[in-house]
Amino acid sequence: MSFTVFATAIISAMLINNVILMQFLGICPFLGVSKKSSSALGMSAAVLFVMVIASAVTYTLYDLVLYQFNIEYISTIAFILVIASLVQFVEMVIKRYSTSLYKSLGIYLPLITTNCAILGVSEGNIANIWGATVPFGEGLFIAVSTAIGTGLGFGLVIFAFSSIRERLEAANVPKAWRGVPISLIVAGIMSMAFFGLVGVI
Amino acid sequence: MAATLTLAIMGLVLGLGLAFAADIFKVEVDNRIEDITELLPGYNCGACGYPGCSGFAEGIVAGEVDNLSDCKPGKDEHYDPILAYIKDHPNADGSHIDVKK
Numbered sequence: 001m002s003f004t005v006f007a008t009a010i011i012s013a014m015l016i017n018n019v020i021l022m023q024f025l026g027i028c029p030f031l032g033v034s035k036k037s038s039s040a041l042g043m044s045a046a047v048l049f050v051m052v053i054a055s056a057v058t059y060t061l062y063d064l065v066l067y068q069f070n071i072e073y074i075s076t077i078a079f080i081l082v083i084a085s086l087v088q089f090v091e092m093v094i095k096r097y098s099t100s101l102y103k104s105l106g107i108y109l110p111l112i113t114t115n116c117a118i119l120g121v122s123e124g125n126i127a128n129i130w131g132a133t134v135p136f137g138e139g140l141f142i143a144v145s146t147a148i149g150t151g152l153g154f155g156l157v158i159f160a161f162s163s164i165r166e167r168l169e170a171a172n173v174p175k176a177w178r179g180v181p182i183s184l185i186v187a188g189i190m191s192m193a194f195f196g197l198v199g200v201i
Numbered sequence: 202m203a204a205t206l207t208l209a210i211m212g213l214v215l216g217l218g219l220a221f222a223a224d225i226f227k228v229e230v231d232n233r234i235e236d237i238t239e240l241l242p243g244y245n246c247g248a249c250g251y252p253g254c255s256g257f258a259e260g261i262v263a264g265e266v267d268n269l270s271d272c273k274p275g276k277d278e279h280y281d282p283i284l285a286y287i288k289d290h291p292n293a294d295g296s297h298i299d300v301k302k
Contacts, residue, residue, distance in 0.1 A: 061211075069203040078211060085215040092226040 006145045012201055013149030019117045020157045021191040022198075026117030029108050030158055031183065039104040040162035044155030046094065046109065048148070050086045051118050055147035057082050058122040059140050062130060079122045080113075087113045121150050161190065233290050234258045240283045241272060248273035261287075261300060268301050277302075 017023060020030050026047070033043045058079045066072050091109055095102045102109070112118065125143040164186055173182050237258040245253040249271040251260050260266045261283070269280045280302045287298045 065207055069207065071204040071207060074204045074208065078208065081208070081211055081215060085219055088219050089222050092222055096226040096228055 009145035010149035013146045014153035015197050018153045019150045021194040025120040033108045034162040037162040040158045042101045048151030051151040052147045054083050055143050059143040084113045242274045
């Protein structure tokens with residue numbers, strides 16, 4: 001449980017294996033909630049929160065319950081149950097404290113439930129970190145660090161993308177490219193830019 | 202068997218947790234807003250300066266609106282039922298919403 005492990009997990013999950021641009025998970029909110037940078041930030045905060053708690057809970061659940069009773073095969077449905085409950089909870093909190101954010105996130109807030117980035121991190125933690133011989137505390141620490149890094153990476157990319165899209169609104173884009181097409185081109189260029197970071201660690 | 206039990210227990214625990222959370226974070230919705238929205242013309246023109254008729258209704262209930270005639274497409278046939286409705290439905294502390302035609 002050292003700082004090095006923490007920093008490595010964060011940087012690797014945030015920049016090198018970026019969840020959106022390198023693993024192509026969570027594309028739906030990436031394209032859907034990136035028109036305004038303020039709602040993009042709200043979305044990233046909600047995703048970060050759900051991702052971190054979901055990773056901690058699902059890792060614990062897998063280690064202490066599913067593995068002990070030899071029922072690893074129900075991991076997907078059990079994880080989705082945890083994630084769905086967390087999203088319901090986040091929805092209640094946002095509705096209570098920020099009606100405007102609730103309205104600007106719209107359908108994408110409940111859709112965090114089916115956001116493959118979150119299930120992807122939970123399942124990825126089990127596939128990459130969990131092992132019968134890995135001590136529980138250490139594994140949980142790396143899993144949570146990875147989740148924080150992935151959530152920050154999600155936030156970084158979606159915020160950068162929304163800022164670019166805000167600038168594109170005012171730019172002189174050829175008519176046929178306006179709106180979604182130019183955004184998809186931008187996403188592709190951003191993805192290529194992130195490929196430059198492969199091999200840093 | 203173990204799988205069924207695990208899912209059942211998880212469902213129970215998470216469901217109870219959400220039920221308590223729903224109680225703590227519940228939002229008080231004033232159902233007068235919805236009723237007044239029904240009574241407005243419903244063009245959502247925005248001439249009143251609020252985002253649509255439901256926004257105007259929220260403004261009325263919050264006491265921000267002084268004159269119902271801010272609603273440009275509205276006529277007496279809209280204003281009168283709203284005034285009557287407001288008379289019948291006072292605020293929680295017993296006072297009436299202060300709004301003129």
